Amino acid sequence: MISHRDNNTQRIAALDERAEALKLKRGMGIADARAMHPSIDVVEADPEADRRLLEGLADWCDRYTPLVAIDGEDGLFLDVTGCTHLFGGERAMQDEILTRF
Template sequence: MISHRDMNAQRIAALDERAEALRLKRGMGIADARAMHPAIDIVEADPEADRRLLEGLADWCDRYTPLVAIDGADGLFLDVTGCTHLFGGERAMQDEILVRFLEQGFDVRAGLAATPGAAWAAAHFHGDRIVAGGEEETLLAPLPLAALRIEPGTRASLESVGLRTAGAVMAAPRAPLARRFGAG
């Protein structure tokens, strides 16, 4: 488990499957977690070390494509356009990347799609999915608004008027949405 300081309290920032099986949750206070399970291992977060590791992993991914970018605090974006055939196709390339990360001890998810947004949603909400061209809307429609990567305030406003899935937003008329929630 990894902890971080939130105001004056230490809280769970990340946990593995074993910790989840113990019914520990992200955001839970470390004191509460230790009261439930005194023997748990807790390591304090080190964002700078995490960033250096992520940069190293991005450099390592250059073997697959020269277009690698860091995505947020814990993700990588690889533009594999024109590269997949060198690894036996999309599925073979994705499988190789996942296996190599897993062999190094990383818990990873991947998504591959024609658009960056669909690839991100596939990785974050489906894990290890390849989205065929033209199927982006089918992928996104049942997903929560978080899959659209919109601002939290806008997402909360959309949810407050009953638009809780990406499909609901996609089906709504554009002009009234833009007037009420902005062009973004």
């Protein structure tokens, strides 16, 4: 689970499937989450590291299309127009990306 500071409160910023199964929610205070489940692991968000990772993923995606853009804080946009045939079509390209990722 990843936390971020919201004023003077640490809140859940992102969580995995295990945390969701525990009924924890994004935006919930870490103190409340720990009251429910004292043994949860919490890591402080690192926006700069996230940005570097996203930039690295964007560079990695150049193998699929020359038109890759970062979309917001957590997304990538790939314009694959004219590129999918090089991978055997859209579905094959998607499978290739998911296999490598």
